[in-house]
Amino acid sequence: MAWCPFAKKLELQPESDQQPAIRPTQFIVHSLAAPWTAQRIYEYWQTTSLESHFGLGYEGDLAQYIGTETRADANAAANRRPDGTGAVSIETASNLKHTDPWTDKQVEQLIRVGVWLHQHHGLPLRICRSASDPGYGYHRLHSAWSSGGTACPGDARVDQFRKVVFPGIVNRANGQTAPAPPEEDPVPNMLNESNATDMELTSGNWAGLSFRTAILLVGPVRHHTVVHLLFGDDTPADTVIEGCFYTTDRNGGHRSLYLPIRAYGAGGHQFTSTAEVGAGRHLRFMVRARTPDHRPVRLLHRSVSGPFWKL
Ligand SMILES: [Zn+2]
Numbered sequence: 001m002a003w004c005p006f007a008k009k010l011e012l013q014p015e016s017d018q019q020p021a022i023r024p025t026q027f028i029v030h031s032l033a034a035p036w037t038a039q040r041i042y043e044y045w046q047t048t049s050l051e052s053h054f055g056l057g058y059e060g061d062l063a064q065y066i067g068t069e070t071r072a073d074a075n076a077a078a079n080r081r082p083d084g085t086g087a088v089s090i091e092t093a094s095n096l097k098h099t100d101p102w103t104d105k106q107v108e109q110l111i112r113v114g115v116w117l118h119q120h121h122g123l124p125l126r127i128c129r130s131a132s133d134p135g136y137g138y139h140r141l142h143s144a145w146s147s148g149g150t151a152c153p154g155d156a157r158v159d160q161f162r163k164v165v166f167p168g169i170v171n172r173a174n175g176q177t178a179p180a181p182p183e184e185d186p187v188p189n190m191l192n193e194s195n196a197t198d199m200e201l202t203s204g205n206w207a208g209l210s211f212r213t214a215i216l217l218v219g220p221v222r223h224h225t226v227v228h229l230l231f232g233d234d235t236p237a238d239t240v241i242e243g244c245f246y247t248t249d250r251n252g253g254h255r256s257l258y259l260p261i262r263a264y265g266a267g268g269h270q271f272t273s274t275a276e277v278g279a280g281r282h283l284r285f286m287v288r289a290r291t292p293d294h295r296p297v298r299l300l301h302r303s304v305s306g307p308f309w310k311l
Pocket residue numbers: 029030031139150152153
């Protein structure tokens with residue numbers, strides 16, 4: 001199961017658990033023929049047997065509904081081939097006839113997802129030369145990717161895919177491994193806070209952590225953040241420790257969670273996140289420890305550090 005760290009996780013059930021595994025080798029982009037948000041696309045998939053792995057609204061709102069190593073059903077024969085390989089799919093908001101171009105925010109997110117698929121799953125940086133050739137494509141590129149043919153994603157977006165999106169994926173994948181700072185502010189600010197107050201964590205409960213305060217960063221920022229936690233030596237080795245970055249609004253409400261990161265047992269553990277935090281959003285971090293006998297564990301020291309760029 002693989003979840004893109006900068007997509008909002010809206011897991012579809014039962015498909016996510018019941019559909020077979022794939023080894024992702026392709027990325028196929030679609031237009032939805034509906035001007036929907038990523039949230040609305042999720043609600044729609046709950047009413048049908050079809051779904052894509054990702055959904056993307058006009059404002060760049062990106063959600064993931066199915067792990068990229070599970071089959072999703074948007075591309076006919078490419079969903080999962082007999083050899084177990086398959087395509088990762090994204091549906092993107094469009095007008096009702098999918099004749100409009102992608103917005104700048106959509107283009108940026110398509111590039112980011114494309115780069116992530118190259119880095120995480122090793123997709124080769126080329127446009128698919130055949131229906132089963134690993135690489136990047138759009139729905140109508142190969143007839144085997146639809147049943148009965150399709151115009152999706154529309155002429156304007158095919159043009160953008162060839163001139164902007166795919167070259168953008170190649171350039172960014174080759175040119176950098178971390179997010180680029182904004183050009184006008186190349187020198188990052190540094191986050192560096194710690195708290196040595198012992199804290200007892202009851203087994204199985206999430207606890208928001210305060211470093212200097214509970215708010216690590218205030219958006220809009222791009223950041224690369226490392227949380228380091230030190231647990232007492234008496235922590236059982238099979239204790240499951242999960243760290244989770246999340247964002248909230250100014251009042252601590254409207255949580256949006258990143259994927260929890262797992263660690264085990266006593267000693268020091270690191271949790272990292274590289275992402276953008278939107279305007280008015282607050283970055284926070286919480287931890288959960290689960291011991292086999294439900295004993296509490298002691299958190300001895302916590303620190304947070306890393307560069308960030310104000311956007
Ligand atoms: Zn399509």
